Amino acid sequence: MSNYEVIIIGGGPAGLTAGLYASRAGLKALLIERSMFGGQIVNAQLVENYPGFPDGISGFDLSVLMQKQAIKYGLETTMTDVTGLKTGRAYRVLTTDSEYEAETIIIAAGSERRKLDIAGEERLLGRGISYCATCDGFLFRDREIAVVGGGDTALTDALELSQHASKVYVIHRRDQLRGSQILQQQAFAQPKLKFIWNSVVDEVIGEVAVSALKLRNVKTNEISTLSVAGVFVAVGLLPNSQAFAGVVKLDDAGNIITDELMATSAPGIFAAGDIRGKSVRQVSSAVGDGATAAISAFKYLREKI
Numbered sequence: 001m002s003n004y005e006v007i008i009i010g011g012g013p014a015g016l017t018a019g020l021y022a023s024r025a026g027l028k029a030l031l032i033e034r035s036m037f038g039g040q041i042v043n044a045q046l047v048e049n050y051p052g053f054p055d056g057i058s059g060f061d062l063s064v065l066m067q068k069q070a071i072k073y074g075l076e077t078t079m080t081d082v083t084g085l086k087t088g089r090a091y092r093v094l095t096t097d098s099e100y101e102a103e104t105i106i107i108a109a110g111s112e113r114r115k116l117d118i119a120g121e122e123r124l125l126g127r128g129i130s131y132c133a134t135c136d137g138f139l140f141r142d143r144e145i146a147v148v149g150g151g152d153t154a155l156t157d158a159l160e161l162s163q164h165a166s167k168v169y170v171i172h173r174r175d176q177l178r179g180s181q182i183l184q185q186q187a188f189a190q191p192k193l194k195f196i197w198n199s200v201v202d203e204v205i206g207e208v209a210v211s212a213l214k215l216r217n218v219k220t221n222e223i224s225t226l227s228v229a230g231v232f233v234a235v236g237l238l239p240n241s242q243a244f245a246g247v248v249k250l251d252d253a254g255n256i257i258t259d260e261l262m263a264t265s266a267p268g269i270f271a272a273g274d275i276r277g278k279s280v281r282q283v284s285s286a287v288g289d290g291a292t293a294a295i296s297a298f299k300y301l302r303e304k305i
Contacts, residue, residue, distance in 0.1 A: 106294065113132075
């Protein structure tokens, strides 16, 4: 079993920043990522609100720079899935292929897209249903598609998809958007976007691929059918906190509860980024969380000496 002073779970902006700060502080640190370094930002075609890039930068390029900077100072990384966390003399991180031990843990496992949980969604996944506009938008060139949601992610996805599709329907359960004003202005100015208000998707229709959506107006209960070739779901995020539920306290939504120093209910365990309760879920805030968590972990270790 490999031993570390700090193990960081998650390789998004929060985790990579925590790794940078921990390794620069001279700690023996390991970062565990399950799929792709960068987390949710790798799906962003253009990040315009991260300081230092006045012309914006692609999410993928930003994640590459963050990873390069983090490992520059000796941060170790591995790609595997964390399945559990055990307490004891030291914390043991269980993964699908090994176990690691550390005196402190920083949980930055992020979140994933929330599903609609409706008929046809699982069956047609990858055949017209997607949760990633950047990944799959090009597949729908010159076709009519839909985006479900009304927040920043939904508007960003819709604007990006408008570069490929002939028309993008934005389906929102309310009569006004929840996204930032600048994204709303851009969305309303894009002629390819058509908004369907006060409506939810009850079913995804299609035999071998998506062909239509069954919509329900939440105010009138009127049922309608919308013909589309694809649907992109952007109705919120679910924190990847299941593996830690028995070790740290979670709020009702499954987010890890922390204080202002990113400390959780368990001594020596810190959390950062989207997985944390009250996170504003922005790249810049995740970076701040990661830095704070690493500094707190460093202080915790030094106070134990």
